[in-house]
Amino acid sequence: MRTDVLVIGSGIAGLSFAIKIAQARPESSVTVLTKSSNDTCNTAQAQGGIAVVLDRVRDSFEQHVQDTLKAGRGLNDRKVVEMVVSQAPERLSELISWGTSFDADKEGGLALGLEGGHSQRRIVHHKDLTGLELERKLLKKAASLANIIFTDKYFVIDLLLEENCNKTCTGVKVLDKTSRQQINISSRVTFLATGGSGMIFQNTTNPSVATADGVAMAVRAGARVSNMNFIQFHPTALFEEGKHPLFLLSEAVRGFGAYIVNHNGNRFLFKTDTRGELATRDIVSEAIVRELKTSGESHAFLDCRHLNFEAFQNEFPTIVAYCQRIGLNLKTDLIPIVPAAHYQCGGIDVDQNARTSISNLFASGECANTGLHGANRLASNSLLEALVYSHQAFESVVQELDEIKEPKNEIQPEILTWEHEADDEIIESLRQRLNEVMTYDLVHASGKRDKKEALEQLEELKDIIDHYPPFNTGTTAFYELRNMVCTAIIILDQAIDHHSKMRKNLPDPVM
CATH class of the missing domain: 3.90.700.10 (Succinate dehydrogenase/fumarate reductase flavoprotein, catalytic domain)
Incomplete structure (x- = not known):
């Protein structure tokens, strides 16, 4: 399988990027991969809305910027905050032009809601199912474009890298959940929009697909990841x-x-x-x-x-x-x-054009660390962030696509056979052990010693997954567990480093 642009994930980040690329480059193929169905994602679960400064009398971009910086405890990148906030009205207009409906006030304008941390009413919403409305309209728009191909039930196992070069992404290795084959998909550009990591935690609001897949595969490929300890609890x-x-x-x-x-x-x-x-x-x-x-x-x-x-x-x-x-x-x-656990504020490091540290690999949405949120996300900034960074990526990719050579990955499918049948009960018991370890207290309240003890437990889980043959089943459940344990270790590693840096008043590390 080959495609010009490969999008992993079908939430607002992935779909808005795919739509823009497909419209601008109708001769190019855009493939959207999802491990479940194309409407199963964090976006569809979002209740609140999108933070947009529309009332320029009471509100201003600067007020929105200040609210974001204050919520993030000053650990945000101010230039990023200013870019995202200033683009909000334009990105909102695009959504409306694609058919998205938002609630109106008595005068017929857009109704503006108020949420925690905001100094003014600026939340554009569709009752309490804004994300579902967005997802439906974006899927409808994407379906109208002939060069967007949706491929459901494909679980991405790992990124493919150019031979003899660990810094250029050439596609992905996937598990076709229907045929039980592993297949390589080659792409000129790979776009990660894989969402967050909430299923790692004992309590979470995230859907069952939020298993930290994007972060884990990026780390295995050598991408930089940071601020993973900044997990926001709702x-x-x-x-x-x-x-x-x-x-x-x-x-x-x-x-x-x-x-x-x-x-x-x-x-x-x-x-x-x-x-x-x-x-x-x-x-x-x-x-x-x-x-x-x-x-x-x-x-x-x-x-x-x-x-x-x-x-x-x-x-x-x-x-x-x-x-x-x-x-x-x-x-x-x-x-x-x-x-x-509600939102992963850190993630795969990207620049202002959503580029990761690996060539031809972009990331947007919850899996990316943009610098917008700092230590804590301001309510309703996440959908906006995804729109802005997917737009930034689009502007870069659409200009550079012709210059990127088609990769030469081997496309031989591998039919999977296992000596041991997947033991779903054992895999589920290991997930429960992970959830029991990963609590609010551990991440946000415990001391360095408790975190190190928990890290030892996670390393034991990783050792079981890596070396005990009956668990290496090649199933989605196995790969998700592997990704969650890998990411949980990163979260605790960076939480311990952050704790040490805070005591010494030094900047946070980058992994």
């Missing part, structure tokens, strides 16, 4: 015993006026930050975890009982429907909540 995941992943309760619910309370019904966030429920996610999550340690309880609550139910239901129909389905009446009941 403070309001709906707590359900034994459920993985957890259902997300949008940041916008607190912007609408919901309270966070403890088991005594008391609001406690103002003891930590004067913004209360509208503080940034890291601050709210930390306050909830501290409250739970003090009380010994397993969860806190989101209180919506004082809100106008009809207005709330109109704004958040998905959330109301889910709560009703599990037996919660928001007029009378509190919603149990717990912080959950």
Whole structure:
């Protein structure tokens, strides 16, 4: 299999890039690979919206920049923040031109929501299913372009590198989940839009496909990766015993006026930050975890009982429907909540054109470390980041594509045979061990000694995966587990290094 441009992932980062390349270069082939179906991704789960400065009277680009820097604890790249924020109106206009619908206010303009960490209303949204609306319209637009080919159920195992040169990507090795063959796919340009790593953690809001595949394959290929210890936990995941992943309760619910309370019904966030429920996610999550340690309880609550139910239901129909389905009446009941891993702020290092440290390999979206977020992502900046960096990559690739020679990878398929059948139960038990290790406390609250002890446990898991033959089954479950353990080790390695650098007041390392 050969293609001019290979896109791995079908969320907003991958689809917006594919659409632009396909439109600008109709003679070029664009292949989009997904390991599940093309509508299964983090984008489709996004409830909040896109942060865009539209009200130039009350708001400004500089205010959005400052809010982003403050949320990221000043560890952002200011030039990147300014680039992303200033492009937002133009990227939004493109989405609208592709058919995306956003909620309107009473005057007929775009309704602007408020979320934690934002000093002004600037969140453009489609009720509480903005991501689903985006995904549907982007898929529809992509389907209208004849030179975009979707290939589902193809799991990317590793990147292919040019012989005798470890710095040029020439395609990927994939597992065809239907035929159980391993196949090489050659490409002039490879674009990683593989999403995040939430399934590594004990609690997460990410979909089951978020298994850190892009970061892990990039590391194995020798790409630079950094800031992986900056994992953002969302403070309001709906707590359900034994459920993985957890259902997300949008940041916008607190912007609408919901309270966070403890088991005594008391609001406690103002003891930590004067913004209360509208503080940034890291601050709210930390306050909830501290409250739970003090009380010994397993969860806190989101209180919506004082809100106008009809207005709330109109704004958040998905959330109301889910709560009703599990037996919660928001007029009378509190919603149990717990912080959950939500967003990977670090990732594969890219420049302002989304280039990685490997030639012909680009990355955008959650798998990339752009410098926008710093230590903590400002709400609703992620969809915007993906749009901007995919646009930046498009502008570079469309100019350079003709100059990139077609790679000469061998295309012989390999039919897989195994001495041992895949033991799904054992692989699942190893995933559970990984989840038990990777908690909020470990990443954000524990000391260096605890992190090192956890790292030893992860190294033992890696040794089992690498050297115990029955686990090397060649299945998607095996490869996902390998990727998650690899990435978890990187997260802890960089968390330990960050801890040491903070004590010495030195800059963060780059891996």
